[in-house]
Amino acid sequence: MNLNLLEFKDKISLAKELFTPFFKGEFECFASPLKHFRTRAELSFYHDEKNLNYAMFDKNTKKKYCLESLEFADIKINDLMKRLLKPLNENTNLKEKLFGVEFLATKKELSVTLLYHKNVDLISKDLANLSKNLNLNLIARSRGKKLVFGKENLLQELEILGDFFFYEFNNDCFIQPNTFINEKMISWVLQGIKEDKKADLLELYCGYGNFTLPLARHFNKVLATEISKENIRFALKNCELNSISNINFARLSSAELCEALEKKREFKRLKHLNLDEFDFSHILVDPPRIGLDEQVLRLASRYENIVYISCNPQSLKENLKTLSKSHKIAKFALFDQFALTPHLECGVFLRKITQ
Ligand SMILES: C[S@@+](CC[C@H](N)C(=O)[O-])C[C@H]1O[C@@H](n2cnc3c(N)ncnc32)[C@H](O)[C@@H]1O
Structure with a gap:
């Protein structure tokens, strides 16, 4: 690519x-x-005849690239990418109309946002189970709707010249x-x-x-x-x-x-x-x-x-x-x-x- x-x-x-x-x-x-330097990653999902795949599109050629991991992304993001795909593929409710995913990591925490072309209220039980089974801070979004399972706001700790500073933010922040x-x-x-x-x-x-x-x-x-x-x-x-x-x-x-x-x-x-x-x-x-x-x-x-x-x-x-x-x-x-x-x-x- x-x-x-x-x-x-x-x-x-x-x-x-x-x-x-x-x-x-x-x-x-x-x-x-x-x-493993990037703490934020956004990917599309590509649905082939059977399965969901993580995908990226080249902005210029519009060509699609399927991928399993992102070497530049935080290790926690890579680990979750592996763990997440199987349960999504095994559950039709979770898989259907899922088009994107956003990962956000701090030094110690992680959240994932799943983006749907259908009302997420309809699959709230499946989402809750997914969050519980993977011990995951999960946000699901569809037009005008947002469901949160676990924590939406993450905590970051920065070390600046020997002093520590604490920040809370979520995926909607810069x-x-x-x-x-x-x-x-x-x-x-x-x-x-x-x-x-x-x-x-x-x-x-x-x-x-x-x-x-x-x-x-x-x-x-x-x-x-x-x-x-x-x-x-x-x-x-x-x-x-x-x-x-x-x-x-x-x-x-x-x-x-x-x-x-x-x-x-x-x-x-x-x-x-x-x-x-x-x-x-x-x-x-x-x-x-x-x-x-x-x-x-x-x-x-x-x-x-x-x-x-x-x-x-x-x-x-x-x-x-x-x-x-x-x-x-x-x-x-x-x-x-x-x-x-x-x-x-x-x-x-x-x-x-x-x-
Ligand atoms: C490059 S970010 C920097 C944010 C912050 N300094 C940091 O290090 O996280 C630019 C910020 O400017 C804000 N912004 C964009 N347009 C603006 C405007 N016209 N007036 C004031 N803030 C604006 C954005 O919401 C964003 O938080």
Whole structure:
């Protein structure tokens, strides 16, 4: 199967070439293990005359590939893939109209979501038995329905520079898919701010608090924002889980946050906060692939220190054209978060240019 395999060393060369106009220093490079590094996997089911098979489709050729295991996925996912197929094949109720499966693993836990083209209520007993027999956190979904057997929310424990942080999330949250690299990224950010003069932190695209929790103890106060209700629900939970009390999470899109900070619009969701009381020394952004729009770039340019985590080198490059007018790149890291694919995660520290 052509998965557009690109080795990390090739991605590093491409990135160095891409960012030459902006950065002449040493890139810090973080390689990933090449087996069992992915904690999330989505597969289709292919029904032949007799049986169900796990399958993947090549995006370009639409060709189907049946497979029994995924070497890049977490060992727990591989183990479950083997154990799950037999009981599904042996039960017509479970097998019929089953079209997809999503696996989610943390260091210690695992859940599986089965996707059906029929009402899952009709097979709830079979699903309950499957969950019980395999001792499995099982979620079954069909249009407008979701059944949960066992735990839907999983617990993750990250070790960041010798400290432990606990996170709860589920399959509906945004999740960095490579835990080994995720720990490296958060640690790199913490190391990078170590010597800085720090006041308050502004974070956009904060998810369930992945970076926010470890960063919080290094700042006086944190305002962390995110568009997804589900992510914010978990972010608040995760604050409690880690007994952290200096973070204010708010469900705001990046555009709404800009409007609030520019005093163009008032939000009920911010009524408990006085935005004038914040003194942001750092802004951290970790946007989706599209990168930052003009409004957010304008906002980021105001602050002394910008930490930019990017999953798309192309949009990062576009954004750096603007940010490098007011800021200089102090550190640049490349993380092989998406090993064995052409994708690359970057981290950039920018410091305001003093006139
Ligand atoms: C690349 S993820 C990063 C999440 C988090 N920093 C982490 O490490 O898990 C981007 C996040 O931005 C959120 N998002 C997408 N569009 C947004 C927008 N317009 N405004 C605010 N958040 C947005 C997504 O829900 C997602 O959680």
